[in-house]
Amino acid sequence: MPGIPVAPVTAFAPATVSNVACGFDVLGFALEAPGDEVTASFAGGRDGRVTIREISGDSGRLPREATRNTAGVAAQALLERLGDRRDVVLSIRKGLPLASGLGGSAASAAAAVVAIDALFDARAPIETLIACALDGERIAAGSAHPDNVVPALCGGLVLVRAPNPPDVVRLPVPAGLTTVVVHPDLEIETARARAMLGDTVPLADAVRQWGNLGALVDALHRSDFALIARALEDSIAEPRRASLVPGLAGIKRAAIAAGALGCGLSGSGPSLFAWCPSAEAARAVAAAMTAAVRSAVGGEPRTYVSPIAARGARLAAGSAAR
Numbered sequence: 001m002p003g004i005p006v007a008p009v010t011a012f013a014p015a016t017v018s019n020v021a022c023g024f025d026v027l028g029f030a031l032e033a034p035g036d037e038v039t040a041s042f043a044g045g046r047d048g049r050v051t052i053r054e055i056s057g058d059s060g061r062l063p064r065e066a067t068r069n070t071a072g073v074a075a076q077a078l079l080e081r082l083g084d085r086r087d088v089v090l091s092i093r094k095g096l097p098l099a100s101g102l103g104g105s106a107a108s109a110a111a112a113v114v115a116i117d118a119l120f121d122a123r124a125p126i127e128t129l130i131a132c133a134l135d136g137e138r139i140a141a142g143s144a145h146p147d148n149v150v151p152a153l154c155g156g157l158v159l160v161r162a163p164n165p166p167d168v169v170r171l172p173v174p175a176g177l178t179t180v181v182v183h184p185d186l187e188i189e190t191a192r193a194r195a196m197l198g199d200t201v202p203l204a205d206a207v208r209q210w211g212n213l214g215a216l217v218d219a220l221h222r223s224d225f226a227l228i229a230r231a232l233e234d235s236i237a238e239p240r241r242a243s244l245v246p247g248l249a250g251i252k253r254a255a256i257a258a259g260a261l262g263c264g265l266s267g268s269g270p271s272l273f274a275w276c277p278s279a280e281a282a283r284a285v286a287a288a289m290t291a292a293v294r295s296a297v298g299g300e301p302r303t304y305v306s307p308i309a310a311r312g313a314r315l316a317a318g319s320a321a322r
Contacts, residue, residue: 008041008091009118013110013313014155015096015304016103017181017273018147021232021264022212028103028147029157030309031179036107037093037316038071040115045087050076057094066090074109074136078116081128088116097302099187101267106148109136110313114153118315129153130166140190148267155312159217173308174223178282179273180260181306182251182289185299186270188244193268196240208235225261225277232262232275245270247296251289258288270297279305 014035020027043051050066066072071092079088090112096104113129113136116122133149146163154168161167201209212231219227242248245265251272255263259281260274274289276282282305293301 008039009115009319010037010039010316011111011114011118011313011319012037012316013107013114013152014309015181016106016148016151017179018103018145018151018267019234019237019265020157020216020273021234021238021262022209022216023147023159024209024234024237025145025147026160027158027213028151028160029179030151030155030312031102031181031304031306032309033306034095034102034304036095036104036111038075038108038111038115039091039093040075040088040112040119042119043087043089046085047087048079048085049087050079051087051089053089053091055092055094058098061098062092062094068139069108070105070136070140071108071112072136073139074133075112075116077132077135078113078122078124078129081124081132082120082122084120088119090115097183097187099189100183101188101265101269101271102181102183103148103152103267105140105190106133106137106145106152107313109133109140110149110152112136114313114315118319126153127166131164134163145190151312153312155310157220157308171217171220172223174220174225174228176278177308178276178279179304179306179308180255180276180282180286180289181266181271181273181304182286182293183271183302183304184245184293184297185301186245186297188269190268193241193244196244197237198240201236205235208233228275229261232264234264237268238265241265241269245272245297247292248272250296251292254288254292255285258285260285263289279307
């Protein structure tokens with residue numbers, strides 16, 4: 001078929017921070033790095049099937065069966081949408097730690113659909129890519145959470161008003177706003193963390209959360225760092241998950257004392273994120289948080305400092321252009 005590259009195509013998708021304190025299941029943003037890569041190539045058959053050749057960076061822990069792997073499921077979903085029967089083989093490189101709260105399953109799913117889309121020169125609408133990546137996310141997390149998948153694909157800071165069909169609101173990022181993420185030497189499975197939340201929320205907690213979310217959106221539009229600091233509070237999920245990260249309260253205090261606007265769990269944890277008013281402040285906050293995590297949790301945490309990345313999943317250098 002003309003226009004379709006025969007060479008393998010590699011796509012990269014970045015880590016994401018979801019919830020962002022007061023935005024449980026609706027807010028998320030992309031980091032510049034780290035991330036996952038997925039390489040897609042034609043396999044020669046005509047069964048319309050996706051297989052996985054190899055996975056690196058996971059210490060052999062992720063399923064190699066495409067029907068049980070987030071990237072495999074997402075790729076298969078897009079292949080079926082395209083209606084093309086050519087078989088595809090994937091190679092996955094995990095740059096994100098497993099069960100880290102940094103959107104690892106979403107990154108693999110996002111990279112997979114971008115690679116498949118480029119391999120077939122399909123130019124599918126972003127709504128289609130989101131829907132297929134969410135199919136992959138559902139396999140990994142038990143349900144589809146657009147607050148990781150959407151920023152992994154679209155980049156930036158987003159509010160997902162509704163997942164199906166995707167209703168995505170891009171939010172402005174104030175100049176200077178910089179993120180620190182510290183990943184402790186822990187793992188927390190998303191399904192386990194969600195099970196801790198239950199199905200009901202006290203009305204007072206819900207009202208407080210609504211107030212903080214509205215204030216945060218307003219503060220972002222006006223670059224009001226003082227209001228951002230007041231609004232970065234989670235009254236619903238984090239209090240119920242706090243026991244999963246030893247010393248969580250102390251780590252958050254250390255971040256604030258070092259100059260952070262606010263600090264909280266990234267997704268379901270154990271990673272923590274902090275927003276800072278400048279890159280200089282972020283460096284001080286990163287040092288303070290890393291020391292606090294090392295003291296409270298032990299081991300050697302991984303620390304990342306990044307602006308909110310404007311770009312999400314994209315083809316890696318050297319891959320065929322769309």
